[in-house]
Amino acid sequence: MPILSDIINAAKEVIEVARTTAQGMSVTLSHIPAKKDTVQYPDEPVQIYRRFRGEHFLDVNEDGKEKCVSCFLCAAACPADAIYIEGAEDARSYAERIGQDHRYARVYQIDYGRCILCGFCVDACPTDAINHGHNFEWAVYTPGEMVKDKDYLLANKWREPGVEPNEKQKALAAKQKLGKFNMILK
Ligand code: SF4
Numbered sequence: 001m002p003i004l005s006d007i008i009n010a011a012k013e014v015i016e017v018a019r020t021t022a023q024g025m026s027v028t029l030s031h032i033p034a035k036k037d038t039v040q041y042p043d044e045p046v047q048i049y050r051r052f053r054g055e056h057f058l059d060v061n062e063d064g065k066e067k068c069v070s071c072f073l074c075a076a077a078c079p080a081d082a083i084y085i086e087g088a089e090d091a092r093s094y095a096e097r098i099g100q101d102h103r104y105a106r107v108y109q110i111d112y113g114r115c116i117l118c119g120f121c122v123d124a125c126p127t128d129a130i131n132h133g134h135n136f137e138w139a140v141y142t143p144g145e146m147v148k149d150k151d152y153l154l155a156n157k158w159r160e161p162g163v164e165p166n167e168k169q170k171a172l173a174a175k176q177k178l179g180k181f182n183m184i185l186k
């Protein structure tokens with residue numbers, strides 16, 4: 001009775017396909033009434049974990065003096081060779097100079113075409129000058145635009161949510177041309 005057994009096997013297969021399809025669809029349909037996670041960014045703020053390692057910012061101290069002392073430790077620690085620094089000496093008094101130390105970074109660049117956001121530079125920095133911010137908007141038209149200079153990285157601090165300059169930092173923050181990141185840190 002090979003024909004009868006073929007019919008039975010085909011029927012079993014149809015039942016199995018129907019069962020697994022119904023099982024899959026039940027999972028799909030169960031999510032339809034659930035709360036949607038889609039965010040209409042950038043019109044709506046996006047939630048970012050505080051531990052997220054985004055584009056860096058270079059920090060300044062309470063007096064608005066650049067914290068970087070151009071020690072090159074971050075560049076040495078970088079496995080992607082993404083950091084370029086030119087150090088310089090500023091012999092002026094503390095009140096006049098731009099850095100908190102006589103030695104400062106005349107040029108400081110990070111190439112985000114190379115950076116892998118490993119955080120080694122942040123860990124290596126003895127003055128907490130280089131930090132990860134939360135920016136993830138990196139879309140540009142040319143590779144050259146992925147190289148961010150010192151002014152851009154300094155200004156990035158003031159774009160972070162909840163970060164406001166004190167009286168001594170206001171002049172520096174006023175140079176910021178780009179708006180705050182539309183994000184909520186959680
Ligand atoms: S995060 Fe890592 S790859 Fe990026 S600049 Fe720092 S050390 Fe280099």
Ligand code: SF4
Pocket residue numbers: 067068069070071072073074075085105124125126127128129130
């Ligand atoms: S950012 Fe930090 S580690 Fe890098 S050169 Fe400046 S002080 Fe040194």
